[in-house]
Structure formats: C-alpha cells, structure tokens
Amino acid sequence: MTTASIADPLSLNVSLGERSYPIYIGAGLMDQGERLVSHLSGRQVMVVTNETVAAHYLERLTTALARADETLRIETLVLPDGEAYKNIEGVSRIWDALLEAGFNRRSTLVALGGGVIGDMVGYAAASYQRGISFIQVPTTLLSQVDSSVGGKTGVNHPLGKNMIGAFWQPRAVLIDTATLATLPQRELSAGLAEVIKYGFIYDRAFLEWLEQQLDALRRLDDAALATAIERSCAIKAEIVALDETEQGVRALLNLGHTFGHAIEAHMGYGAWLHGEAVGAGMMMAADLSMRLGFIDSEAVDRTRRLIERCGLPVSAPAEMSVEDFVSRMKLDKKNLDDRIRLILLQELGKACVHDQTPSAVLHDCIKEFPRC
C-alpha cells in the first residue's frame, strides 16, 4: 500500500447521474488550486469557514486559488465555531454575504471546515437563488468520511437536529489528510465513530482491518488514514448511489444515530460531539440487537471493545431518563407515521432497518443501559 501524494491522490467517483462528483484524498491537496478551480462554475467564489479553521488554512486555500486563476473574484466569510451555531441564522449570514457581494447564480461556495460548516454551506448553496454550486474541503475526520459525502445538508432547530435542510450534491470533495494533524484528539475519536460504523453495517473485512489498524489510525499513520477514509467514502458512496433520497438502504447509515441524536438534543448541541453520541448510540443499538436475539453477548463485547479503543463513550448520560430518550426518538426523520424505526445489527458487518421493537424491550434496554 502506498501513501497518497499530491500529484496522484486516491480518488473515487460518487455516481449520481448528472449530479455525480469526484472525491480526492491525499496529503497536501489544499495547495492544489488548479484542482479546485477546475470544479468552479463562473468566476465568483466565496470560501466559508470558521474561526478555528481560518487560523490554520484560510489564507493557504485562497492563495492557492488566486495563484491558479488570477481572474477569480475570491471572497471569504468566517463564522463562529461550533454545532451551537448550526442554525438558520448562520445560514442567513452566508446568504447576506453573497447578496452583499452581488454574487449571481453562477458563483461557487467552498466549505472549508468540519461537518457544521459543510452542512451549513451546502444548505446555503442549495437555497441561494434556488441553487448554486459548492465544493467541500473537509478538515475533520468526521466530515471527511461522513458529511462531505452524500449530499445531506441542513441545520438544527431547537426541537430537533438537522430538521431543516436539503439534498444537495457538491461539485467535488477535496480531502487533505494532512489537516488531521491540527485536529484535537477528541474530534479524531468522534470521526473514528463513523469509520467503524461503516465496518459494523456493511463490511466485516473492513471491521477486522480496523480492529488491527486502530492504533495506527490514532497515531495518524498516513497510509492507514488514507485507506480508512477511502474505504469509508466508498461504502457511503455505494449506499448513497443506491438510494440518494433515503427511501431505503441509506437508512443503514444511521446506526447509532437515533439514540445518538436524542443524546445530542437533550444535552444541548455541542455538549457531546456528534461522534461521541453515535459511539454510545451504536453501543445501545448493539445491546438492543442482543435483546431481540440478533447477535450474541460476544459480539456485543467485541463492539464495546472497538468503540472504547476509539476513545469513545460506551455509556449514556446519567441525567437522561427512558422518557427523555423515547420522546426524542419519536421525532426521528426515519419514522413513518407513529412507529420508531431503528437500525440494528443482524451480525457484525451487517445492519438492518427494524420498526417492530416492542415498547417494553426498548424501555428495558434504555433503562438498564450503563450511565456515565
């Protein structure tokens, strides 16, 4: 296995007909202005980022763009950092900036940052003048393997996570693995939650590879990272291509998310990182899968060990009651009419959609689950 280089990054294509787009993965891609410019529409580009990421990468990216094409009009917008700012007011600031700059519908937004920036910029692009182009330059492991792939964009509402948004595909995704060097350890762990999720739901061989390579990933070994990101994106791209608007198989990507979203919403967005909530949520889903007879206690233990080795929580917040979970879970977007739909493990490496969990079993599962 060779490490991806600037000249020859790993790449894959997300196949969505006329909305298909490429994902490039490699160390140093941030400096490849030409690659970015080749995916712009029009000559107006606005790079949107947050305060934290701006300090590391904003000037580098705009310099690369300007060097690649002197005729570009390049604007920048720096938003506050954090999930707490992922709301319609934040998106409105992007719209305001685009209108104040006089940008028309042949302009391009570049999302430089993690999932919050990607989701907000994507939704701003989906709705500005009824839709303009955008490019993702994700700088966290979570956004590299999750929110930069699949076209889900949107913001939170006080009554629910990601309740307002659109399906809107980027023109291209540039993943510079070197950006992970500036990522806090806690956020790296949160990203690993989504990486191991792909193994749990879809690919037992990848799951076993992850059990072997987890320490290397946490040490930021380039080759291991590139492989893990490429395989994660490929699995997600495969699932999204089968089901762009989440009518069926795509729901499997939500393993751990129904429980996890309840934790995030109850604790207040930002208190638990998304990946931390998903880590605990996957553990709850594994526990429920065992109670329903899908997997045995050995598989649950193996699940727990891998989640723990990522540096993720395997217990739920002490202050959350059964009712706190259930009332939030009833609002989940996957539900049809009044049934709670959950993603459960049929075996390690294979998930399923399930909406027949008896209330009493769900109640006991949540009640007896360890608290932290």
Place this chain on the structure above:
Amino acid sequence: MTTASIADPLSLNVSLGERSYPIYIGAGLMDQGERLVSHLSGRQVMVVTNETVAAHYLERLTTALARADETLRIETLVLPDGEAYKNIEGVSRIWDALLEAGFNRRSTLVALGGGVIGDMVGYAAASYQRGISFIQVPTTLLSQVDSSVGGKTGVNHPLGKNMIGAFWQPRAVLIDTATLATLPQRELSAGLAEVIKYGFIYDRAFLEWLEQQLDALRRLDDAALATAIERSCAIKAEIVALDETEQGVRALLNLGHTFGHAIEAHMGYGAWLHGEAVGAGMMMAADLSMRLGFIDSEAVDRTRRLIERCGLPVSAPAEMSVEDFVSRMKLDKKNLDDRIRLILLQELGKACVHDQTPSAVLHDCIKEFPRC
C-alpha cells in the same frame, strides 16, 4: 366550449418524469376532499393560509378533507397576509408549527392562498426534513396561472426578490375558479398581467383571443376564465417541462420581470403588486425591443392598449432614476457574470433572451419612459 364542472374539471399534466403532477381547473373544486386526499402522502396534513383567505375558505377546505378521510390528522396555520411577510421568518413559522405538531417526513403541506403563500409553503416543504410533499390550492388569478406551476418556491431578502428558495414540485394543483369571486379587482388585474404575458412570449393566437375576450375575463365569465387559465398553465407547463431549472427557454417567462422586480424592490415589497410591476415592466421591455429594432411602434401601441385594458400601469414610478433601475437589474438571477440579460419581444407572440443591449440604449429607454 363548456364550463368546467366539479364532476369533470379541466385538467392537464405537468411532465417532469417522476416529479410529474396534475393540475385540475374548475368551479367548486375546493369541496372535493377526495381529490385532495388522493394526493396526500401519509396521514398528517397541515393547511397553511393567510388571514384573508382563511376567512373565506379555510373551514371549507378542512371540512372537505375531514369528510373524505376521517383518519387524517389535520392541522392549520394562519399567517399574516402580504408580500411584506414573504421572508425567511415566515417560513420558520411553518417549520416551527410542523415540529411542534411532531410531523414527520411523510406529512403533506397544503398551500391555500395566493403566490406568497404558495412560494413560502413550497419552500417550507422543500426544506422540512430535507423535503416533504405539498399541494397547491391557489386562490388568486396570479397564483393560478403563474406561481402554482413550475416548482419555483422561495422568499424575499432585503437585498432582492426571491433570492432564497428551491425548485420543488407540488404533488398536485387544484384551481377552484370560483375563488376569484372574492378577489379584489386590483389583484384580478395583476393576475391578468401574467395571462397576457403568455400570449406575448409564446402564442400569438392566444394573444388575439385575449384581445377579444378581455372584457369577459374582467367580468369573471366562467368559460373565458377556465380557458384562459388552462391555456396559461399549458404554456407554462410546456416551457417548464423543456427546462425545469431555468437554464434556457424558461427564462422567457421573465418578460417584464427584470424591470418589474426592480420596481417592486425599490418601492418596497407590497407597494406595487407583482402583476402591476410586470405590467409596467412588459411595457418597458416592449419599448426597448422597439429601440433595438425588433418590433415597430404599432406593435408597441397594441401592447400598451392590452396592458391598459387589464387595468395595469403602463408607466414607471416617478421616484425611480435610471440608476435605481440599473443597480437592481444587475442583481437579477438571470445574469451570467456581469451582463444584464433581458427578455425582449422579437414580435408579438414571440420573445427572446438578449444580453447585448448597449448601456446607452438601456439608459435612454429607462430615462425617457413615462413616469406616473
């Protein structure tokens, strides 16, 4: 020609592949709950309207729905009336109501009202949980022939009209022509602006029919109204089917709108009705078409007579300078990079897209155009 009846309304199909939908046109359709119910997805439905329309039709519509299906959960939301409320805050009220009701992604919004309600409800549907179904029940002539057809949804921004929105198709459109009996005369005129626009841009025979039938239309003759609405929707449906996302021929529908939007924005949304601004705007486009040698003064006079007979303005606001127009027109969504693109008349019944107007000619046209 026979008048459309409840039992057998006129209908046409907007052909957009899997997003195709029917338009029904007839007096009394509002009471056909079964027809509406057949286009719902799920059992949760929220009827959104404004204070004015609610007084006339809200109870009638919800009664028809409840009678057709007792198992429906029917919620209602009444917003303030007027273009001044067509903004992101208004859309947020719809999202709030949906979340407070616990509605999931298999719910349906029904837009009962004019273009403002249709545009806001459509955009709320496009963005709620990344997209839910909606049905249009337009109650103004303008919305019946224009904004209920074609999937354009959205809201205004202080810096520009319809700047935030999405392309989102309804599941069905029910046009009850009897609702025009409660429409103020001024709004009927505004609707006629869009009706005659279809003749000007696309159909000389329809234009000549309108010259003959205009008095009957203003008297609310049922047969004439049904024919005019059906022909208008058919022309728009034909153009939209050719060009759903406005890359080409669909731009022709904007005859008079580039000038008109400048008037609406400068005067403050709601001061001039959209159709009034389009009336004056079509007159300005005709004048410019003559200056560029496309049509002669006789065609301009004929254009003026028809616009005047609709009860519409054929002059511009006294307070608007050339710069007031040009600065707004530069923000128009049709523009590519820095060119102002206008829809002009090649002849009566045939429009074209033009982006080569010399600044001086545009300047003189605006400067010398009559003021009111």
